[in-house]
Amino acid sequence: MATQIESRLFLLTLPILACVFPGSGYARETEKNGAIIKGMFVFGSSLVDNGNNNFLKNSIAKADFLPYGIDFPYGPSGRFTNGKNVIDLLCDQLKLPLVPAFTDPSTKGSKMIHGVNYASGASGILDDTGLLAGNVISLNQQIRNFEEVTFPVLEAQIGFKRELLPKYLFVVGTGGNDYSFNYFLRQSNANVSLEVFTANLTEKLSGQLQKLYRLGCRKFVLMAVNPIGCSPMVKANRPTRNGCIQGLNKAAHLFNAHLKSLVDFSKQQMPGSNLVFVNSYKMIRDIIKNPVSRGFKDTSSACCEVRSLNEGGNGILCKKEGQPCEDRNIHVFFDGLHPTEAVNVQIATKAYNSNLTSEVYPINVKQLSLL
Template sequence: MERNLAVLMMVMAMMMSTSSASSLVTFIFGDSLTEVGNNNYLQLSLAKSNYPYYGIDFAGRKATGRFTNGRTIGDIISAKLGIPSPPPYLSLSPTNDAILKGVNYASGGAGILNDTGLYFIQRLSFDDQIKGFEKTKQWMKAKIGDEAANKLCNEAVYFIGIGSNDYVNNFLQPFLAAGQQYTHDEFVELLISTLSEQLLRLYQLGARKMVFHGLGPLGCIPSQRVKSSRRQCLSQVNQWVQQFNSKVNKLIANLNAHLPSSQLIFADTYQEVLDLIENPTAYGFKVSNTSCCNVDTKLGGLCLPNSKLCSNRSDYVFWDAFHPSDAANVVLAQHFFNTIFSNSPSPAPLPSS
């Protein structure tokens, strides 16, 4: 635990350094919480958000493929670091110089397991995203040579946030095999063993500074609350999430102990997200038990173009049945920085509704 905190502070201090901020390279892996448009390029994908009212509070009021009304946490953190938010991997070509400045591989519906989100038809699983990074590195070598590409990858920071869909769009779905085939203890061991191989693969490709974002209280998101007759958080789901987080934390400590020069971090955001949901007024919100967009969870829980919106989007913690609002993402990103730095920047402004 102490080593993890020390490494995290070192990595984040490097990221916040004004001398290095402009040259900082970040690679982002994950699901719909951090996607910036990869699924737009997957013709058959059913996990898309490139339509109104997504993006209504984003620059130009444009739906870009982000699963929120505005910015992701990744967008906000990039702005705080003074760097552009990395573009989607599938938007880039081998000759594009943007590959040298950071890439976002995140894909809505993605999971640690390759069969997670199977009913979305197309999405980039974590394995697919790692293969994408491997291809990106080959493109880098062709542009700047092996030595420079290896150095760039060793010095870059890798943000990884994945695992939510392995629960929401796999284990917790009664019509899928995982929930019937495994007990939760067996399922979480499958997740951890698979994740271990994936993180090792990234390390072999040159990743050294990796920050893995733990899961939040999935039992409290609107899509799960509707399963409760009183719209309460599902305590069993939250207990499973905490079990997953604990095992990932131990996995990362073990990898750090055995991989030379590794600087892997487990960023536990569970309690912060839970506090935001349980005490929304303390953060300037009014509603945290349902979403701003009036969604039909039987049809997937996304904000369709014919959906009805709340009157004030900044009052709501959740935008749709799964994803935080722009205003909530601001709070969560700022809290993360405040946890690490006592002299962190002032909060990003809330979007205008």
């Protein structure tokens, strides 16, 4: 079982939940054969948070300072990396504008036409996940924000009707933080096996996807939990022979296996839906195993100066105004946990274009967008 220090690796980690909408005069044609995508609605945690936590009081999960955003066009924005995150890069692939953060007071009216980002660093599938990081927005609340706040505005602004939702694309993912702040830390889980906890967690996520389905969403993309056991935070506190903590990777790998199975299961439970699983776990592990062939050199150390436990930090986030490495493109990790933009580029590119079912299952995002 992971120690409290190891479990902090999950503090800001989650895969992705996103939703893409076509329709209205604002729709864009992304492919010559007629795929029309209007925008993207994003749900998740720090891997996809583009600034929501900036506006939350009493939250320690923030990245609104340099060196975060050093390579981002608008500087520090709340993204937990040096440049763009995976969602930004998927927007590029789909020829969509970057979507605004839900909690930003300026996100209102026509600014929501191309989508909204609801993601919150340290949040999870379970409502109480992330409380140790202070104020965060759970996945359930993120979905409510979409249903109860954004959707009514879209209906009022552009006369949007639920009948159009089957043409929308949903990218969905979450899970890592629920292990650290529930399974690995709470005594109530002492007698619960990893397998049982994972099955229950997946069932909870399935119910959340079905809620979106009942709202009219039909196209989903599930993004894997990354290999947390290979992060610089782990290596700084518990060096191992192969460089990764297998116990943490086992939890992530097991959840991802359930997530992939959920693709097939959900198609039966949600008639007319289409789901894609993006195996970012495998993509990052492949880079770590053979970095040079993929353009990387440093697979183990953080690119920025990380604020350690001894300095009052969590061993994950960069020091404010700290000095980053000179060549971010050869580093796998930007801080103690989150990947660099260079890694995000590879994940987003493969999510959109890969024809390997070991990377995207059963089809890629581009093919899903054309259905």
